[in-house]
Amino acid sequence: xxxxxxxxxxxxxxxxxxxxxxxxxxxxxxxxxxxxxxxxxxxxxxxxxxxxxxxxxxxxxxxxxxxxxxxxxxxxxxxxxxxxxxxxxxxxxxxxxxxxxxxxxxxxxxxxxxxxxxxxxxxxxxxxxxxxxxxxxxxxxxxxxxxxxxxxxxxxxxxxxxxxxxxxxxxxxxxxxxxxxxxxxxxxxxxxxxxxxxxxxxxxxxxxxxxxxxxxxxxxxxxxxxxxxxxxxxxxxxx
Numbered sequence: 001x002x003x004x005x006x007x008x009x010x011x012x013x014x015x016x017x018x019x020x021x022x023x024x025x026x027x028x029x030x031x032x033x034x035x036x037x038x039x040x041x042x043x044x045x046x047x048x049x050x051x052x053x054x055x056x057x058x059x060x061x062x063x064x065x066x067x068x069x070x071x072x073x074x075x076x077x078x079x080x081x082x083x084x085x086x087x088x089x090x091x092x093x094x095x096x097x098x099x100x101x102x103x104x105x106x107x108x109x110x111x112x113x114x115x116x117x118x119x120x121x122x123x124x125x126x127x128x129x130x131x132x133x134x135x136x137x138x139x140x141x142x143x144x145x146x147x148x149x150x151x152x153x154x155x156x157x158x159x160x161x162x163x164x165x166x167x168x169x170x171x172x173x174x175x176x177x178x179x180x181x182x183x184x185x186x187x188x189x190x191x192x193x194x195x196x197x198x199x200x201x202x203x204x205x206x207x208x209x210x211x212x213x214x215x216x217x218x219x220x221x222x223x224x225x226x227x228x229x230x231x232x233x234x235x236x237x238x239x
Contacts, residue, residue, distance in 0.1 A: 045175060137161045
């Protein structure tokens with residue numbers, strides 16, 4: 001599945017892809033519904049590019065014009081517009097960790113460990129002084145830095161339970177089906193990564209506690225929907 005701007009272009013799922021999605025949703029749901037896993041014990045996160053300049057979505061810029069009038073000009077992104085990659089991790093109770101990459105850099109395995117995994121571990125120890133990450137379910141997608149053996153080893157050493165995620169499945173990842181678009185739709189323009197981080201932080205701080213809870217409940221509903229369509233995409237069926 002390719003990501004263009006903040007929209008996902010559906011991947012053509014093979015039967016094998018559908019089967020993996022189906023089986024992992026069944027596996028994860030069984031653990032949640034039997035109480036083996038609690039939603040409050042899941043940490044989920046991902047990375048995304050955030051542009052410094054705000055541009056309204058095309059849908060919000062539509063307008064009626066008279067027959068002889070010129071159509072309204074839509075502002076479009078320039079090829080090399082300033083943007084910064086942010087990484088956000090959260091739980092049902094809210095934000096766990098927010099960070100961004102320096103200009104001109106992206107996430108690789110080393111940066112993912114140093115700037116994402118280790119700060120999440122530190123945050124969990126500050127919240128759970130004795131247990132730390134022990135038995136916390138860790139969810140991220142299958143991006144190459146995420147699945148590198150050094151990342152897996154660190155997560156296992158810290159006693160996380162790694163929650164499996166099916167390939168080509170942003171519709172089953174809370175960052176992709178909710179948080180990133182939520183933030184981007186509310187961001188103004190910013191002239192630096194530091195200012196952008198402050199803007200993102202303020203938006204996250206303004207999110208009502210019930211919204212975090214509802215997102216995890218919707219995640220469960222999406223797993224159920226995926227099972228109901230035998231592993232296929234289901235976004236078009238959501239109200």
